[in-house]
Amino acid sequence: MYNKKKKQIVGIVISVIILIVIVIMSNIKIDNLSYVQSFANFFVMPVQNGLTYLKNWISGNNQFFTDVSKLREENENLKQENSKLEQDLREFEIIKSENETLKEYVNLKDKYTEYTTIPAYVINKDISNYNSCIVINVGSNDGIKAGMAVISDKGLVGQIISVTSNTAKVQTIVDTSSSISCTLTASRDTIIARGTLEANNRLTATYIPTEASIIEGDTIETSGLGGVYPKGVIVGTVTKVVNTKNIVDRYAHIKTAVDFSKIETVLVITQ
C-alpha cells in the first residue's frame, strides 16, 4: 500500500517535470543559448568558486574572514538597505507601468485624431486553440456597437462582434475566420489578408494580383473596402512571399503589427 502510494507520487512528480521540460523546450528559441550557458554555469561555478577560494587561501589572501563580527554587522546593514531599495524599486515599477499605460493612451489619441475613439482595456482572452477573440471593458453603455473597428497604437486589432452593457467581444484579425481587404502601401495593389492556425501573430495574404509586385518588408494597410475597417490603418509587414507554379495561387506571410499575446489597451473607432 505504502509502496503503491510512493510510486504514485513519484509518477506525478516525473510527469510534472516532463511537462515543464516539454513546455520550456517547445517555447525557447534555438539561437537563445543563454539557458545552456546558465545550466553549464550551475555545474561549473561552485567548483570554480571553491578552487578560487583554495588558491586565495594558499597565497595568504584569506583575510576577508578574519573579522567575522564586523562582517555580520555590515551584512545586516546591507540587507536593510537592500530591502529598502527593493521597496523603492517596486514603487518605481508601479509608477512606470502607470506612466506607460497613460502614454499609450495619449499616443493612440494623437495618432488617430481623424477618428472618434473610445479607449479600452483587454479584460479576457480566448481559451481555445482555434479562435482568437478578446473581451474589452467597454460596451453598449459607452456607445459601442457590433461592427466597429478596433485599433491599437501599433495597428489594426479587429472588429466588435457582440456587445453587452459593459463589455464587448472583439474578433481579432488573426482569428481563423477573419479576412480583411488590404493594400500594399508601396504599390497600392489590393490583397486579402486572412487569419491562420499556424501562428497567432501572422496573416496569410491571398488573391495577390498577378501583376502586383510584392516583396519581403512591404507594409500592408487596410484598403477601406467593405466598410468595416477605416482606410490606412497599418496591418503588418510581409515576411515571406511563397511563389507557386501557378502565379494566381501565390501567397505571402504577413507579420501583424500588433503583438496579440501582449495586447492590453485598444481604441474602438466609433465614427
Added chain:
Amino acid sequence: MKKTITIIGLILTFLIIYFLQANFFSWFTIAGVKPNLFIILVLFISLFVGMKYGIVFGLIFGLFLDIVIGKTIEINTIMLTVVAILGGYFEKNFSKDSKITIMLMVIGSTFIFEIGSYVFSIIMLNTNIEILSFIRIILIEVLYNAILTVILYPFIQIIGYKIEDIYKGQKILTRYF
C-alpha cells in the same frame, strides 16, 4: 446535502479551470498549444457522477464558455455535451480503475471534441481550412491532455470514487456481485 456540496464543488472546479485556461495556460503552452481541461472535467462528471449529470453540466459549461468568449452559442455547448455522452458510453463499456483506460478515454474525447469544434467552426463561421496546422494542434493538445491526466489521475480516482458513492451508492455494487 452531500450532493449539493458536490455540485458546488464541481462548479468551483469549472471556474478554477476557466481562470487557469485564460491565464496560466495562455503562456504555459506546448509549442503555443493550450490543453483543454474542460474536456477532462466533463468526462470526469459523466464517468463518476453519471451521464445525465454530465450532459447537464456539459450543456451549462459549454453555454457559459460560448457566451463569455465564443463567437457563436453552439460549438462548446454541443461538443461538451457530446463528451458527456461519450463518458456515459465509456462508463458502461470500460473500467475506470486503470490509468491507461482513463488516459485513452481523455485522448478519444479530446480528438472528438476538437474535430467536432473545428468542423462546426468551418461550417458556421466560414473558417479557413488548414488541415496540416489543425493536425499539429490536435496532436499536441491530445498529448498535453494525456500528460495532465497522468498528473491528475490519483486525484481523479480518489475524488471520483467518493463522488460516485454519494451519487450511485449501492448501485455500483450490484454490478459486480
